[in-house]
Amino acid sequence: xxxxxxxxxxxxxxxxxxxxxxxxxxxxxxxxxxxxxxxxxxxxxxxxxxxxxxxxxxxxxxxxxxxxxxxxxxxxxxxxxxxxxxxxxxxxxxxxxxxxxxxxxxxxxxxxxxxxxxxxxxxxxxxxxxxxxxxxxxxxxxxxxxxxxxxxxxxxxxxxxxxxxxxxxxxxxxxxxxxxxxxxxxxxxxxxxxxxxxxxxxxxxxxxxxxxx
Numbered sequence: 001x002x003x004x005x006x007x008x009x010x011x012x013x014x015x016x017x018x019x020x021x022x023x024x025x026x027x028x029x030x031x032x033x034x035x036x037x038x039x040x041x042x043x044x045x046x047x048x049x050x051x052x053x054x055x056x057x058x059x060x061x062x063x064x065x066x067x068x069x070x071x072x073x074x075x076x077x078x079x080x081x082x083x084x085x086x087x088x089x090x091x092x093x094x095x096x097x098x099x100x101x102x103x104x105x106x107x108x109x110x111x112x113x114x115x116x117x118x119x120x121x122x123x124x125x126x127x128x129x130x131x132x133x134x135x136x137x138x139x140x141x142x143x144x145x146x147x148x149x150x151x152x153x154x155x156x157x158x159x160x161x162x163x164x165x166x167x168x169x170x171x172x173x174x175x176x177x178x179x180x181x182x183x184x185x186x187x188x189x190x191x192x193x194x195x196x197x198x199x200x201x202x203x204x205x206x207x208x209x210x211x212x213x
Contacts, residue, residue, distance in 0.1 A: 010082045015140075018059040019086055022146060023093070026052035030097045047153040047168060049097070050119055053090040054126030055146025060086035061130040061195075062140040080131055080196040087123045094119035111172025114181075118170060121181045122149065125188030131195025 030049035037045055060083045098115040126145055133141035156167050165176045172178070 007082065010079055013063070014060050014083055014086075015062050015064050018062065018142065019056050022052055022056035022059055023090065026050075026056060026090075027093065030093075034097075034100065044154065044157050046097070047157065048150055050094055050122050051149040051153045052146065053093055053119070054122040054149050055142060057084070057087035057090040057123050058126040058130040058142040058145045060084065060142075061127065061134055062142045063134060064140055075198045076135075077196040077198055080192070084127050084131075084192065087127050090123050091116075091120055094123075111170065114170045114172035114178065117178065117181045117185070121185035121188065122153075123188075124185045124192065125149075128188035128191025128195070132191040133195075135195040135197075 026049045029045055029052060033043060033045040033049060037043070061080065095116060098112060098119070126142075126149055129145045129148075130142050133145070153168070161167055165180050166174055167177060167180055169177045
């Protein structure tokens with residue numbers, strides 16, 4: 001049974017500095033997009049802000065104190081679930097940004113569900129990549145993932161994707177774009193699920209040995 005002390009210990013083990021740092025950078029970029037560079041959802045600055053929010057969520061899965069964390073008898077799935085809650089905060093930040101812009105724009109307002117889908121997909125794929133890499137033995141992969149996501153949105157803004165898919169289009173009018181973000185979200189969720197699996201956990205092995213005596 002997971003206790004409050006185990007929950008508190010897991011939250012203390014999170015490297016909150018990078019999480020809050022990336023979150024603050026994202027908030028700054030999105031604030032600048034709404035003031036100094038008033039371009040709105042769908043602009044390059046907005047996408048960079050979204051990628052940074054996804055990176056902030058990913059930093060919550062880093063395990064700088066991996067040895068201490070792994071010595072606590074809790075499942076990998078539980079640990080990942082607790083840490084991934086930061087992703088909800090990142091998504092909430094994106095939704096708040098979208099709501100503010102919807103209130104300001106009289107015309108050309110992006111579809112709210114397309115914005116939420118794209119932001120949710122970014123956060124999910126960031127968490128999924130980090131969870132998978134942590135399971136593969138990389139204790140702190142979030143900086144690489146965050147950098148990769150920023151590079152990806154910048155590249156997608158410059159290099160067109162073959163076919164009729166405009167990945168950064170938030171109008172909600174292109175079914176191919178909606179499908180692309182849905183697939184990205186599903187891939188991220190699959191990565192998070194795989195990275196959270198407890199198969200082969202040494203705690204299960206310990207329990208099995210204890211049962212055998």
